[in-house]
Amino acid sequence: xxxxxxxHHPVTVRQVAxxxxxxxxxxRTTVLNxxxxxxxxxxxxxxxxxxxxxxxxxxxxxQLLRTLVSDFVDKALGGSVSPFVLYLAxxxxxxxxxxxxxxxxxxxxxxxxxxxxxxxxx
Numbered sequence: 001x002x003x004x005x006x007x008h009h010p011v012t013v014r015q016v017a018x019x020x021x022x023x024x025x026x027x028r029t030t031v032l033n034x035x036x037x038x039x040x041x042x043x044x045x046x047x048x049x050x051x052x053x054x055x056x057x058x059x060x061x062x063q064l065l066r067t068l069v070s071d072f073v074d075k076a077l078g079g080s081v082s083p084f085v086l087y088l089a090x091x092x093x094x095x096x097x098x099x100x101x102x103x104x105x106x107x108x109x110x111x112x113x114x115x116x117x118x119x120x121x122x
Contacts, residue, residue, distance in 0.1 A: 001034060002043060002057070006064055009056035010049070043067075 004019060005011055013035055017028040035055055038044040043064065044055045057064050077083050088094065088102065 006061040010054035
């Protein structure tokens with residue numbers, strides 16, 4: 001839902017409910033609750049326009065996704081990326097482009113000054 005809002009903002013609860021109702025059978029009240037929680041967590045903004053509330057991501061989609069991944073790693077994986085990397089290596093359905101992008105990320109990490117700083121820490 002959050003990605004759909006990021007792709008189609010500004011949107012109303014009705015627009016999101018119509019989309020999710022068709023796609024996943026989710027009803028309007030559930031969408032309203034989810035969007036209210038996303039506002040409370042700081043992922044979405046809510047403003048009144050034309051008598052209805054419209055929602056938009058608080059930050060650009062790329063930053064939003066980065067924040068979501070960071071929150072997931074911190075909260076669900078205890079700060080360790082190892083389970084996520086293991087998932088990518090063994091279970092994820094990666095295409096050639098995905099693999100090439102991951103290799104580029106690894107090359108960047110290996111040549112990064114941050115790598116040297118991490119090695120020096122006990």
